[in-house]
Amino acid sequence: MDIALQVFVAAAEMRNFSRAAERLHMTQPAVSQHIRALETALGARLLDRSSKSVALTRAGEIVLGHAKEIGKLYERMQEMVDELSGSVRGPLTIGASYTFGEYVLPRALGDLMRVYPDVKPSIAIANTAEIAERLRRRELDVCVVEGEEIGPGLDSRRIAGDEMVLVAGAEHALAGGAEAKAAGLQEEVWLVRERGSGTRAATERMFEAWGDSPVPTDGAGQYAVGQGNGGGGARRDAAVSLVSAQGAGERRAKDRPGAGLAF
Numbered sequence: 001m002d003i004a005l006q007v008f009v010a011a012a013e014m015r016n017f018s019r020a021a022e023r024l025h026m027t028q029p030a031v032s033q034h035i036r037a038l039e040t041a042l043g044a045r046l047l048d049r050s051s052k053s054v055a056l057t058r059a060g061e062i063v064l065g066h067a068k069e070i071g072k073l074y075e076r077m078q079e080m081v082d083e084l085s086g087s088v089r090g091p092l093t094i095g096a097s098y099t100f101g102e103y104v105l106p107r108a109l110g111d112l113m114r115v116y117p118d119v120k121p122s123i124a125i126a127n128t129a130e131i132a133e134r135l136r137r138r139e140l141d142v143c144v145v146e147g148e149e150i151g152p153g154l155d156s157r158r159i160a161g162d163e164m165v166l167v168a169g170a171e172h173a174l175a176g177g178a179e180a181k182a183a184g185l186q187e188e189v190w191l192v193r194e195r196g197s198g199t200r201a202a203t204e205r206m207f208e209a210w211g212d213s214p215v216p217t218d219g220a221g222q223y224a225v226g227q228g229n230g231g232g233g234a235r236r237d238a239a240v241s242l243v244s245a246q247g248a249g250e251r252r253a254k255d256r257p258g259a260g261l262a263f
Contacts, residue, residue: 005067008064012064017032068138088119095131095142097126098126100145131145132151147198166241190240
């Protein structure tokens with residue numbers, strides 16, 4: 001892609017010439033020169049400058065959208081040429097939800113780099129809904145998320161399964177080997193992830209299987225399913241949570257409700 005367009009995209013995304021220069025490994029005057037050259041060639045002002053930041057003009061918004069498309073087309077062209085020679089190289093932008101990104105992706109990236117040393121991966125980690133939306137906007141090449149709540153317009157394939165496990169603080173009544181039963185768990189206070197998280201969706205499916213709906217007890221993701229443990233006054237060590245087995249020690253309930261989860 002034309003260097004002036006690359007510089008413009010960086011400046012527009014970073015909203016700052018200095019940070020764009022750092023990202024592109026060039027000087028700030030060089031960034032300014034490329035931007036001015038592009039504005040002259042197009043006959044329009046693309047960025048409004050201030051002492052601390054830059055903002056897109058209406059013309060700049062149009063150019064930014066097309067510049068990103070041109071960048072994607074250029075990358076795809078390079079990929080197709082590389083396929084003819086059997087080489088695999090270039091940038092790869094990977095999105096991952098928190099569970100996969102924190103516990104599985106580091107090992108997978110190590111394997112990737114050993115097999116394809118010329119691939120240059122960059123990683124974005126957020127909850128499932130946010131990563132799926134970024135893929136829809138074509139900001140990512142591929143993503144790996146937990147859960148099925150990815151919304152419309154994307155093709156997906158199941159590549160692995162995960163197990164959800166129950167965790168509780170060391171001072172909780174369930175700690176130290178106590179048996180966790182579904183009937184008793186319905187009376188606990190639960191800490192849950194934010195909306196848009198695959199783990200949150202799995203937890204809510206479990207609540208639905210019990211016939212209960214969680215009631216928020218504060219603004220920090222704490223929910224009471226029943227009235228146990230004092231409702232909203234519960235301490236964090238008096239609450240329980242459902243998390244991926246990838247990141248927690250495992251405790252299983254004796255009986256499993258019909259949510260298709262082990263916990």
